[in-house]
Amino acid sequence: MKVSCTKNDLLNSVNIVLKAVSSRTTLPILECILLETDQNALKLTGNDLELGIESTIPATVEKSGCIALEAKIFSEIVRKLPEDEVKITVDANLMATIKCANSEFKISAQSGADFPELPKIERDKSITLKQSTLKDMIRQTIFSVATEETRPILTGELIQIKNGALHMVSVDGYRVSYRKTPLSVENEENEVVVPGKTLGEISKIFSSEEEDQVSIYFTDKHILFDLGDSTVVSRLLEGEFLKYENSFSEDYETRITVDRKALLMSIERAALISREGKKNPIKMEMDSDRLVITSNTELGTAHEELPVNLEGKDLMIAFNPKYLIDALKVIDDDEVAILFMSSLNPCIIQPVNGNEYKYLILPIRLNV
Amino acid sequence: MKVSCTKNDLLNSVNIVLKAVSSRTTLPILECILLETDQNALKLTGNDLELGIESTIPATVEKSGCIALEAKIFSEIVRKLPEDEVKITVDANLMATIKCANSEFKISAQSGADFPELPKIERDKSITLKQSTLKDMIRQTIFSVATEETRPILTGELIQIKNGALHMVSVDGYRVSYRKTPLSVENEENEVVVPGKTLGEISKIFSSEEEDQVSIYFTDKHILFDLGDSTVVSRLLEGEFLKYENSFSEDYETRITVDRKALLMSIERAALISREGKKNPIKMEMDSDRLVITSNTELGTAHEELPVNLEGKDLMIAFNPKYLIDALKVIDDDEVAILFMSSLNPCIIQPVNGNEYKYLILPIRLNV
Secondary structure (H helix, E strand, O other), X not given: OEEEEEHHHHHHHHXXXXXXXXXXXXXXXXXEEEEEEEOOEEEEEEEOOOEEEEEEEEOEEEEOOEEEEEHHHHHHHHHHOOOOEEEEXXXXXXXXXXEEOOEEEEEEOEEHHHOOOOOOOOOOXXXXXXXHHHHHHHHOOHHHOOOOOOOHHHHEEEEEEEOOEEEEEEEOOOEEEEEEXXXXXXXXXXXXXXXXXXXXXXXXXXXXXXXXXEEEXXXXXXXXXXXXXXXXXXXXXXXXXXXXXXXXXXXXXXXXXXXXXXHHHHHHHHHHHOOOOOOOOEEEEEEXXXXXXXXXXXXXXXXXXXXXXXXXXXXXXXXXXXXXXXXXXXXXXXXXXXXXXXXOOOEEEEEOOOOOEEEEEOXXXXXX | OEEEEEHHHHXXXXXXXXHHOOOOOOOHHHHEEEEEEEOOEEEEEEEOOOEEEEEEXXXXXXXXXXXXXXXXXXXXXXXXXXXXXXEEEEOOOOEEEEEEOOEEEEEEOXXXXXXXXXXXXXXXXXXXXXXXXXXXXXXXXXXXXXXXOOOHHHHEEEEEEEOOEEEEEEEOOOEEEEEEEEOOOOOOOEEEEEEHHHHHHHHHHOXXXXXXXXXXXXXXXXXXXXXXXXXXXXXXXXXXXXXXXXXXXXXXXXXXXXXXXXXXXXXXXXXXXXOOOOOOOEEEEEEOOEEEEEEEEOOEEEEEEEEOEEXXXXXXXXXXXXXXXXXXXXXXXXXXXXXXXXXXXOEEEEEOOOOOEEEEEOOEOOOO
């Protein structure tokens, strides 16, 4: 192999595919990045068998080839190279030479033939949306993906195409995050469960350009995200996801509207006193125009007051403050509405305007 | 006690004294911040018995007092308070109430009488210089303070007042960092050894204002830094420091001048290949106009070339790359001179212009 490209293209591409490189694995080839020449292009691939990422950059190919380089040392070298043209040559003994200005590295390569191919995805059923929108949807839901493996299906997010919209849902047993966004063309109904890890990694490589799009393709076993220069393929999770639709009832006995940021700050302060573990809830008491938040532990007490608009009954209810904070941090709107049925039923948090985001959270039973 | 001040003053002050609060100690009172009222002022103190910091802010004192609050929870509360006036009240049962806008916290306090006083320092022998200069001097020397406790005196830096200048020196057995700065007034000769930890913490609280000064007072056992609103008192280390003066000879057999940043980048790249431990040196070969840096380990090889001006003999020498990198990072000048005697003697790195900074480093013997 003999190929050259710019340092910046190469670094950019290495940083993208690194997100799919295993750091600890029993299969050493998975700790490598695959380099494969194409016509006027160099394709890099990382693959941990669950998640695979390909990224293609312009290159001058003097001699085609396909080899694998240990990702850690290769990425460190590329990161430190001067900003110049990089020449990569691999000889018959699989010795790779990386040359750039007055720097030259030699490291040993492995045959590309041993690198596991990415699954071939038939590009059939697909949807297209802005990368920035999908990034937002992930940000607003990923924090309530289950981390425990007791119900493996909940370590992923449900992605539904239904009624002209894309819906994303995550559930960890204590709360449900829901976000939808309308799709510009009518699409066939579909639903899959994507590992939380895949969504976390992919949201890091989404472009910040307002106009950049991502196309998503589905098969029974896999999902493929096409970002233009990069392609991400992930395994899907198998199993039955929670039926979330009925959880988000519009009924309430008490409804408050409140300034999101003021509420967030008050809960964060009250949470300081309950930091000693999840067993210390914060208590919320609300009447017609006032919400009082209190926390009381061996550390001391906190007392917070803030103005609200209340419709319906006065209420006292208690929550794990972390679960409230998580949601209030990802909502972009200035004002939120919170809907309650009773102190024993879940409440629903949503922006006052719009129905694209909803969050459900279970209360903690107070020992009164 | 009943006192009020602004949230921003209080937070600033808490952040300063926190640097002297013990996180792990057998004496729980040392995990506290002492709050002491003065006339129209509130004084905060942290003290871990080696290092003590006082910081004073303007305050309205309605009732004087002196109490200690657990530093972790108190600092977390102050950090999260709204930007408003903060009222601190402590009742006869040592219950402290912290009020700010619509937030109110109650945490228990301890009697200030149990808090260890800072040593009384007689303000006699002193020098004054810019905070920014002392911060620079610390940055350029602190990295070669010994971390191992085999020779406790070397875990500190030598501070000398001699010949109208302030000199700072640190030594860790492999290298010596030296920095001096002229003093504007003639001062009595003096020398003390200050714990590296003290210098590390104090350099974080130095102001970035160009004109802010620090006065330094010495006794046999202590050093005091007066920053205006804050005072830092530290124990000195006892013992004989290394006689460093003769190490920095001006003699050489080989002298090169080289672009500092280019050399730093080349060494950082070559070090990638020798990362597997200190036993892998980088090799430097220099002749009249060229420096070749190589590294060769089981990971591969690196080869770097860069232009230099050489006076004297050609030379081959090897170093632990980290020790070169540390010095090249803290020198501010564009060009450095490196003086060698032989491949077995230490070399000296210094800016081409000026003699305020010098760095000595021992080579690694090559098995040729």
